[in-house]
Amino acid sequence: MALDDRKLDVLRAIVEDYVATQEPVGSKALVERHNLRVSPATVRNDMAVLEEEGYIRQPHTSAGRVPTDRGYRLFVDRLSRVKPLSPAERRAIERFMDHAVDLDDVVHRTVRLLAQLTRQVAIVQYPSLSRSTVRHLELVPLSTTRLMLVMIADTGRVDQRLVDLPGTLDADDVADLRRLINEKLAGCALTDTPPLVEALLDEVAPVHRPAMSALSTVLLETLVERKEERIALAGTANLARGLLDFQGTLRPILEALEEEVVLLKLFGEVEPSMTRVLIGDENEIEDLRTTSVVSTGYGPGTIVVGGMGVLGPTRMDYPGTIATVRAVARYVGDLLAQS
Amino acid sequence: MALDDRKLDVLRAIVEDYVATQEPVGSKALVERHNLRVSPATVRNDMAVLEEEGYIRQPHTSAGRVPTDRGYRLFVDRLSRVKPLSPAERRAIERFMDHAVDLDDVVHRTVRLLAQLTRQVAIVQYPSLSRSTVRHLELVPLSTTRLMLVMIADTGRVDQRLVDLPGTLDADDVADLRRLINEKLAGCALTDTPPLVEALLDEVAPVHRPAMSALSTVLLETLVERKEERIALAGTANLARGLLDFQGTLRPILEALEEEVVLLKLFGEVEPSMTRVLIGDENEIEDLRTTSVVSTGYGPGTIVVGGMGVLGPTRMDYPGTIATVRAVARYVGDLLAQS
DNA sequence: GACTGGCACTCACTTATGCGGAGTGCCAGC
DNA sequence: GCTGGCACTCCGCATAAGTGAGTGCCAGTC
Numbered sequence A, B: 001m002a003l004d005d006r007k008l009d010v011l012r013a014i015v016e017d018y019v020a021t022q023e024p025v026g027s028k029a030l031v032e033r034h035n036l037r038v039s040p041a042t043v044r045n046d047m048a049v050l051e052e053e054g055y056i057r058q059p060h061t062s063a064g065r066v067p068t069d070r071g072y073r074l075f076v077d078r079l080s081r082v083k084p085l086s087p088a089e090r091r092a093i094e095r096f097m098d099h100a101v102d103l104d105d106v107v108h109r110t111v112r113l114l115a116q117l118t119r120q121v122a123i124v125q126y127p128s129l130s131r132s133t134v135r136h137l138e139l140v141p142l143s144t145t146r147l148m149l150v151m152i153a154d155t156g157r158v159d160q161r162l163v164d165l166p167g168t169l170d171a172d173d174v175a176d177l178r179r180l181i182n183e184k185l186a187g188c189a190l191t192d193t194p195p196l197v198e199a200l201l202d203e204v205a206p207v208h209r210p211a212m213s214a215l216s217t218v219l220l221e222t223l224v225e226r227k228e229e230r231i232a233l234a235g236t237a238n239l240a241r242g243l244l245d246f247q248g249t250l251r252p253i254l255e256a257l258e259e260e261v262v263l264l265k266l267f268g269e270v271e272p273s274m275t276r277v278l279i280g281d282e283n284e285i286e287d288l289r290t291t292s293v294v295s296t297g298y299g300p301g302t303i304v305v306g307g308m309g310v311l312g313p314t315r316m317d318y319p320g321t322i323a324t325v326r327a328v329a330r331y332v333g334d335l336l337a338q339s
Numbered sequence C: 001g002a003c004t005g006g007c008a009c010t011c012a013c014t015t016a017t018g019c020g021g022a023g024t025g026c027c028a029g030c
Numbered sequence D: 001g002c003t004g005g006c007a008c009t010c011c012g013c014a015t016a017a018g019t020g021a022g023t024g025c026c027a028g029t030c
Helices: A005-021 A027-033 A040-052 A069-079 A087-097 A103-118 A171-185 A190-203 A206-225 A237-241 A250-258 A260-266 A318-338 B005-021 B027-033 B040-052 B069-079 B087-097 B103-118 B171-185 B190-203 B206-225 B237-241 B250-258 B260-266 B318-338
Strands: A121-125 A134-143 A146-153 A158-164 A231-234 A275-279 A291-298 A306-313 B121-125 B134-143 B146-153 B158-164 B231-234 B275-279 B291-298 B306-313
Touching (some): A005 A027, A005 A069, A027 A040, A069 A275, A103 A306, A121 A260, A134 B134, A146 A206, A158 A206, A190 A206, A231 A260, A237 A250, A250 A260, A250 B237, A306 A318, B005 B027, B005 B040, B005 B069, B027 B040, B069 B275, B087 B103, B087 B318, B103 B121, B121 B260, B134 B206, B171 B190, B237 B250, B250 B260, B275 B318, B291 B318
Antiparallel strands (some): A121 A306, A291 A306, B121 B231, B121 B306, B146 B158, B291 B306
16 A cells, blocks of 8 residues: 555654654654644544554654554665755764774774764774785784794785794794795785785795794684784763663663674675665674664775764764765765775 | 671672662562572671661662672672683683784784673773883885884784975985884883883984984874773673663763773773772773772783773672673783783 | 670562553544 | 444553562670
């Protein structure tokens, strides 16, 4: 059954009021606050239809109506326009982000900024190794039998690992190895490196085979296997604000948020410059079924190196949140493009 | 007024019962559960004295007694022995920590381990830069006018910063600079470096003065000013478990926990192998006055490179928590000593 | 003097009962 | 198809009464 325009208006009004007041909204209040040009009784009839279709529901008989997940979905898809950010917000983003000194700082600032602007929980994925390329590999001798391998990715991310050598190497040997691995690997996408690393063994002088072998093992681990993608989180205190939203469910939500693996799922398939909205039930993760997630990919230009987003009660200001997430993601993308 | 032994026994019993049940404890229940060899009436008299002295209090007339912060303090100082860890716990520590691959991993595992074992919020400070020494400085040319400075500390911690050069440098120039700064700075305690960095300017060929100047600015920032000490946090979900403990105060606590500056205060003056217990009111931080913090320093051998601890309701199992924090800190210290 | 049993009292917590109000569904009329 | 009117439902809140754990105090005992 098709919903006529007025019914959609009613739904929109219900969502907006409920989001604002957090209280079930009744027909009378509705006509007063929005200038629907009809009487409460008419609105009630519309509401009955909307309820039948599953877009709203009553917490109990003779209470006002509350949007269902399905109702929010319709609202997000068809009834709302993304609100442009206020100049103040734009300025806040610039002011806050422009002081970032390195990647770590960028990520930290981003996540805190998002949490602050949206007043929800913010989640930012560090630029993912698997989507970046090697900028430089550094070998630092710690002793004659021990190296530290430092990998610098083009996103600015730095990873380091210890390498225990089977034999000893002097400074010149290390320099040779350093030159060699950079020659072969610098500039490659991380995902392309494994065969190149294998090939390295043949390039090296026989004396250095064992060392190279130890090194390449660690290289592979660092470059590929170590998928362990990092996540930054902020604003969990905002969950406690809406205590009404999460009656007894706060605990499992906090627990889910501490599991990095779980969070990474949220960004599973972030698409370039696409904002994704996951509402309540739609969430794969059981414990997050009472929440909504607004997420997007980010990165320099059109490339996506990671995801960021916010998580809050299904009762959230979708247009505002979507706008904020997009704006921040774009800004961080530009920042990464510069460096 | 001195408290005789039995009164102390009563206090101990009250603390233990209250910690276990989370409910005000009455005189009758007390004699039943602990074999104090006296009647409830006698216990009541003792309780009256303890209350007068401020060690316990009644939530309301005709309720059982609850320990005050002062009561916990006495308990911790004089009435409890640190519980030895169970073999299972020891094994858990080893099993969990031995898979750590680098410093980041050590810290992450430590904080999660602590949270899990104590069922509280765990806080671990990354090995602090200011207490460590420079192991190696690396310069990586990103373009002819841009370098990445990577500092490796003896604790395994790695920091990086971008350096924009006023002019251009080729690979050999960079190599020269690298050699120079390592010659002068490697092995120094970070706190000792500022004068050495100043001196660097005179050591360098006049052509490279401007470059060195830019570099030394960043060096100073990285080595010293950048006190921004990092913190890892886990187990915030455990706060929600004791919802009874933190009625409306959960939000401010979560907020305080997100402020790294606040957390660092907790470790302000960690002392070597000293476990510090901060109970309720004793905490400097307003919002954390309803919580207790058990913290200790850690590091290789007797050196302290950072702090770790747990935070929970004042109603916590102090002997168990203290034992766990100590054991984990010692284990991590040993781990750092090895590398 | 220290401990005990007894007893009256206090006060949170629970259950029962009543009431007001917001909101609904339905219907007859325009 | 919209509206005003009306009876009905049920939540939320307040008041009232009952229950019980726990106390403070006192007089009595060892």
